[in-house]
Amino acid sequence: MKSAKMMIAAALMVAAWGTFGEIVVERGRADGASGGRQEDKTLERAADRRTSGHIMEFVNKDRLHGSFVSASSNGVVWMPLAASASVEFDLSAVSRIVLEGRRKDCSGENALVSLTNGDSLPGSIASLDENEVVLETPYAGKLVIRRAMVDAIRPQGTSSLILYAGPKSLDEWSVSKTGRTRTWVYRDGALYATQPYPVARAIDSFPDKARIEFTAEWRSGYPSFWVAFCGDAVPDPANCYMLQVSGSSIYLQRMSRESGSRNIGGGENLEQFSNRRSEKAKFVIYVNKERRSIALFVDGKMVREWIDPSGFAGKGSVLTFRPNNQGDLKISGIVVSSWDGTLPTAVEGGGLSGEDAIRFENGDKVSGKLLSISAGKVRFEASYGSFDVPVERVTEVSLAKARAERARRNKDDIRCALNGGGQITFKVIAVEQGLAKGCSENFGEATVDLGYVAGIDFNIYRHAEEESDEDNSVWPTDY
Secondary structure, three states: OOOHHHHHHHHHHHHOOOOHHHOOEEOOOOOOOOOOHHHHHHHHHHHHHOOOOEEEEEOOOOEEEEEEEEEEOOEEEEEEOOOOOOEEEEHHHEEEEEEOOOOOOOOOOOEEEEEOOOOEEEEEEEEEOOOEEEEEEOOOEEEEEEHHHEEEEEOOOHHHOEEEEEOOOHHHOEEOOEOOEOOEEEEOOEEEEOOOOOEEEEOOOOOOEEEEEEEEEOOOOOOEEEEEEEEOOOOOOOOEEEEEEEOOEEEEEEEEOOOEEEEOOOOEEOHHHOOOOOOEEEEEEEEEOOOOEEEEEEOOEEEEEEEOOOOOOOOOOEEEEEEOOOOOEEEEEEEEEEOOOOOOOOEOOOOOOOOEEEEEOOOOEEEEEEEEEEOOEEEEEEOOEEEEEEHHHEEEEEOOHHHOOOOOOOOOEEEEEEOOOOEEEEEEEEEEOOEEEEEEOOOEEEEEEHHHEEEEEOOOOOOOOOOOOOOOOOOOOOO
16 A cells, blocks of 8 residues: 555656646644745645645645545545646545635534534434434435434524534644644544643634533543633633633632632532542533623533622633643533523433433423424423423433444544534545535435535544444543
């Protein structure tokens, strides 16, 4: 099998038939930064002559600019800048295709379906029954999803607009570096810290009322990390709030350039984080700028609502995570959305493992069985009877974990990151003429419009060959 370096050399030889000087290859730059001012000028001149500029990233971290032509299980066909002929690269050498240029956006869709394999699919729910969920999407038409593959459904309208859902890659985050050492890595829908440095990103159009959700995992027996939000600096937070998690203690700090940092009120104690009782938790933070309030839920239970007596400190939209211990934090399932300002009454999200759970816009939550969604109505059965409710009153439905299944992995699986949030994974059949065709145990065959795709990831399981198909929490060991 040819190495990525040999194949890049072949691309350069082919390009010599055209204008050799317009080829741009970046060697081994894991941070994705450009190679210099002269290179940027070269790319600008090339962009003037082409309607779109794409970037191909290789497994060995090399990057090649040009135009994406097609892909299949056999390889990726690529047209280097100013070349007169395309080049086919072995699929095993390619990591990612970045599709730059003017794109279509699916962030306006009014529902988000989260799958058990980590995918998040925006769209409009046409129907749901005992066996399947029918989702109408602008990027893939109608998707008929097996209900067993669905983890949660957020059928809310524009009052709960999804602003970000991921992570989808490390490229969408700003990462602090120490020499040549990586401080964070991305694997299979999660960010893993390798050293105690921050990872951060700005959230576009961050609202006055926001809901920040994520799942954190740790290995040392107790959690030790912080998350900062509403900051105005990347990656180090400033003019923001910082939630500190240290063992069983949780407290909130107000961060200001002018007055420094201080705790807001006292801390809270969570017994489930002590004595190695837990190595994973779901955090949900509610931000209300008008009320100057921050509310925290952990694993569905309200921990506390803090009120800042000094006014709201956050002056930006930056979200930051940082471990306090080396290589001991995994962050996944990040969803940032707008929020109507009503806190859940006592608990949030998932019900018992054998039951579905429905949460309403007023914060109420009921456990039982989701029977159907159709004609704008949600039909739910609780222990005391069945009832119908308009879909716009439902903010989230968590499906029973006991009946859940997860799609098996295939070596030819690719993952498409969608503009505006969300991702879809399937076994590739062909990617050409602006369409990606594939199949999945989640929804059968599908054709995705690449106009809605920001990037395509290949070889997405290359770091987890030893990982069990039934366990997606194994920590990377090769950094």
